[in-house]
Amino acid sequence: MEFPPNQGLDQDEVDEQVDDLLADNDVVLFMKGTELMPQCGYSRKALGLISQHREEFETVDVLDSLDEYRAALNRHSGWETIPQTFVDGEFVGGSDVLEELEERGELDETLETA
Template identity: 35%
Template sequence: MNSLIRTTARCLRSVYMPRQAVWSTSARFLCAAADLQKDLGEMVKKDKVVVFMKGTPAQPMCGFSNAVVQILRMHGVDDYASYNVLEDSEFREGVKVFSNWPTIPQVYFSGEFVGGCDILLQMHQNGDLVEELKKLGISSALLEAGKESK
């Protein structure tokens, strides 16, 4: 359980926006909860964009996780919650069970599972990502860049 708190604390640091106030509550939640699944349900809903990855956005530890970070960066999405699954193996397995998805990274928009690296990449390529971000109220930086060049 201690390791879970450590994970939470580290995740907190990897989140771009300061969310300490929210997190201290959440950390207690994680601590009290044997049901990680319930906590995950809350974690994915708390932020518009949530990424479970190996490493941090500043230091991804796997090519696929890095790809997700780079795609989001291209679209100007910097304000998202990221959780490093390498910090805790129980957490890592719990994330996979929660989404019923066998691999990391995993991306959520508004609490809804979007997919892994392949799906995000294809959404980026076919334009769906711009549309999905729009639904979240996020205007893709690529869209803005396109406007300027016109």
């Protein structure tokens, strides 16, 4: 069986896409997989937590260009792990941070946008 090389975007394309997504959307979740098919438990958890408080938010499947997304997101957040949540262009955290905010009753307020 033969697997084709990474068919994803190059670094410049991913950098531009991340910059545009953060500028154009109130809440963005960069995750492994899609809303309908999350591909890791952490992404599923982050998606579920955000969905409890917001109907509209952007999700981005990073799997086709994982290394490029890690590099692009690291410029904005200082983190390399996925998932990553941004509100109004500001990094909030991964699923663990979202879970902590939920436990403290602060997630709803955190996900509110101007």
